[in-house]
Amino acid sequence: MTNTPQNITRRQLLRGAALVPVAGALAACATPASKAPASSSAAPVATSAANPFGVAADKPLEVWIFDGGFGTAYAKDIHQPLFKAKYPKAQIKIESTKEITKVLQPRFAGGNPPDVIDNSGANAMDFGALAQDGQLQDLAPLLDAPSWDDPNVKVRDLLDPAVVEIGTYDGKFAVLGYVNYIFGVWYSQKVFRDNGWQVPKTWDEFLKLCETIKKSGKMAPFTYAGKFPQYLYEPLLTMAAKIGGPEVLVNIDNLEDGAWTAEPMKQSAAAWAEIGAKYLMEGTAGLDHVQTQTAQNKYKVAMLPAGSWLENEQKTTTPADFEYGMFPLPDFTGSDKMPYGTLHTSPGENFIVPAKGANPQAGMEYLRAMLSKKAAGDFSELVRTVSVVKGAGEGRQLSPGAASASKAVTAAGANTVTYRWQTWYGQLKDEAIAATGELMTGGLTPDKYLERLQKKADEIKGDSSIKKFKR
Template sequence: MENTPQITRRGLLRAAALAPMAGALAACATPQAQAPTSSAAPAATSAANPFGVDAKKPLEVWIFDGGFGDAYATDIHQPLFKTKYPDVAIKHSATKEITKVLQPRFAGGNPPDVIDNSGANALDMGALAQDGQLQDLGPLLDAPSWDDPNVKVRDTLDPAVVDFGTLDGTFLSVGYVNYIHGIWYSQKAFRDNGWAVPKTWDEFLALCETIKKSGKMAPFTYAGKHPQYLYEPLLTMAAKIGGNEILVDIDNLEDGAWTAEPVLRSAEAWAEVGAKYMMEGTAGLDHVQTQTAQNKYQVAMLPSGSWLENEQKTTTPDDFEYGMFPIPDVTASDKLPYGTLHTRPGETFIVPSRGANPQGGVEYLRAMLSKKAAGDFSELVRTVSVVKGAGEGRDLTPGARSATEALAAAGANTVHFRWRSWYAQLHDEAVAATGRLMSGGATAKEFVDRLQKKADELKADSSIKKYRR
């Protein structure tokens, strides 16, 4: 395929069919990142300017306006970038609808230079990579860090960043935040009511029953309009029961991966929660509405990630005291121990290969990955960055401290899955199937069968690039 700013007709049709759902660009036959166009030729490189940034060329940055907002970009990252490139005009934009807003830019051959590709409506990373739309960020890893020219950028990062950002051997995206998933609650509410954090599923169900009978609040909720908030703990539980290979098999589209007994058992467990202990009206609420209900002590527990505390900072009572606990043990023979967490690099940044200034885009990421920028970010948005030591000496809020302690306790017992970013169609199907499961519209068996059918369809579709881990 020629390196021209166009997309296949199939890609346009698929994008139109999926918009505004996640899944942006369908594929032509190029499975690797491509070089920037000739209009984006680099300036001279040097030790101080490893990517050949034109010191006067404008830079366009788009940030996902989600749990972390976008002030970190305007108040931390961009001012830092301009200390070295004061004449670069930065055009900053933010949106909650990354795919809806930016897919036409890719289709038109004029994407921006840096994108925080995050949120429920993130661009389809697998399709972007397959269509050659992503800049190879390998040179970023081997460039001198912004802070210390004697230390490479790769040596400042959690190694998982490289693993998660690599597709088919090419490093294409940078996860900036260490997402730590779990069940979130108010430490104050639990303390005041004498409720103990459950360590087994029986204890969790007993706690739900106690809270329900108390009449003080509903036991549980989730973002009913965005069911991926619930399929995350469902899959984490499946991995606890059956081991990490459960998630590896699902990622690799293995036959029968979704219908495996641990996935079915987990679906049954969460369906029971949906039937007995859900806050009324959950199916019609989004993540902010359910989280705000928790801040108002209308519901005790919900699943989320370590962005939650910052996302809710304007509605959380001063003494609310967020806490997080891992998925409880389900059986005495769980393959993975108590404390196992789903954690992964998130808030994923990409540099489009066909943007006007990919060199400036990569340099922007290098500035972001400085210890100062990452530390200031962590303190501002109450979370944990992937840059080693960035949180040292910083004041952590209760939720950030709870999540950090849970991650430390988990040690090597962490799990993750990749299919969500590889196969947007499977994500869309999982969202719909999870919503049906939790509202009682489908049984656990119907849930796993539906997702296995979709996975089988993807596996059989030769036009879709397959990934493995």
């Protein structure tokens, strides 16, 4: 794998971004940008409780949405009308793409980014690089602003506390996760019920289930998005944390010596390599997430790892009686440090307001509208998932998959884990994607896999040009 050189010029970045959408390229600009204050791009009008950021009522607003699992209808049908009701003179331009980095990285390099970006998906821009270059608007004023619904309630009081923790870079809250991503193993409740298959609670039970499904000849036991192996390193990392405790992931995030080669990581990597060797659906390595998920909808494979966006992403191909369900990773041994039901959850579908956009005031106001209970509740119902706004799902009709995921996260309670290295260090994410693909196809042994990732982490740790973050 070739890494982006650290001495790339801004002109080269502009010329090459459309051809090489590398996650860390933005950080490689020749001269790091100074951090811009909130008013750097537009002089605000008078502020008030109703207009806490000083939004100019008639100034245009440009919003870019990642066209992924949640689609784009929510932006056009829920968020835009809510904003326009308050600012009818504002012209709102909503655009979408699956290639966030390829399309928008040149806009940052050219000094004219849009005002709001849903920076999500496999080709999202590197948040660590954006933060290092001073490209992210400080969203602290958003947290302390009155909520859209009730001026006596601050926005921060509506949010899951993890939103602020995960969205803070170098002491500055700059990334708003809008969805509570709930990760696990997804399956058809109907298929399991019809075949008498039980949700496994131990790793031995999981292996026996895979063997039973394989021998049945009805479908393959397991698959993942082979072209996007981050779908597989998610359960690998979560299992390691379950075995060894949340500090396993904290140590990886903090670039601690030997964090990737710790014993829980070795056990988890070996376990998933066995799944890759014995139980994968044929052709998995060459398929993307939609292809593997559609194969599941066609009853060609029983289980796959994904997050709580899955049900909505597959709504056009899912049989009416499919009945999505999600279960947490099984206990690896009886001595796991975290109990059965432990989940990886994380605020996701990450929105940013570029510091050098033309209208950062309206950008923050757009996010404030998104965080109203109506907007968040309508969003949750439309896209069959759970938002980060407390109480937004109350009284809403949840689909089978969303209900299953919500039940799992309620049962998990405080037993949740997360990791941040993949958004902090784009080069490490690139290496993990490539190496995990090789692990699952037998190109790397578990030990060589972890040694490769440790080597890359050590390189980043020793590179003074890369901004370091810490949990």
